[in-house]
Amino acid sequence: MDPYSDVITKLLAESRIIAVVGLSPNPDRPSHEVAAYLQRHGYRIIPVNPVAAGTEILNEHCYATLTLAAAALAEQQLRIHLVDVFRKSELVEPIADEAVAIRANGLWLQLGVFNQVAIHKAHAAGLDVVADRCTKIEHEKWLAL
Template sequence: MATIAVVGLSPNPERTSHRVTAYMQQHGYRIVPINPVAAGEEILGERVYASVAEAQAARPDLEIDTVNVFRRSVDTDRPIADAIAARDGGVRTVWLQLGIVNRDGLRAAREAGLRAIEDRCLMVEHRRLVSTDQVR
């Protein structure tokens, strides 16, 4: 099962981060909520961590595949750096959601060997791939 760390996941079901993440969870992805304000609580039935590093330290068995970021563009340097630092723990992709861009940060991620995606919605892309049988 692929695991997605969701930076900026809101506990509010009306927020886009919550809806997109709930969709991915319903489609079989393991979710690791990352939200320093809600750390220690639960969102979507999963314990919330303050950072990707904290999640990996608390759960060494957890292999995070993708770091999906729901933060303003100006607030993405830290999550991108965390994804780069976590690549030895399995992180292969850093994904900035629709409307979120950080060209320099994603260049650094690519140079570190990560796949780097920006300004795309994970749910929209998943639906597109499912409809073409490219992913299940």
């Protein structure tokens, strides 16, 4: 049995606003493909990419950090539910810290991304965590249930 199945179901069902950390403006990149897929399925995507900050990706304003994105959404009485991470494993720990600080419900590390310290920090703060899984692939499976 998949140890993440209940957490995946919960996060996909309850998360409506997803910050995608490392979202590329390049449509050929996996982060862009996954975010566009999620957007087509009713999720609001919040791009987080310091290189593309101030531009629009997928018709949404791109922020330099999760903290800045969360502050902008708070002005609209909205909040980030899920932080979906497309970054190298060794860069995840500060992202997990930010996810905790903005009070996200979950931290999702994409395929190939795994950082035990970040996972532990997020779990200890009460966040649901999925690691080394793709939100698009898992959503497709979830829809098929």
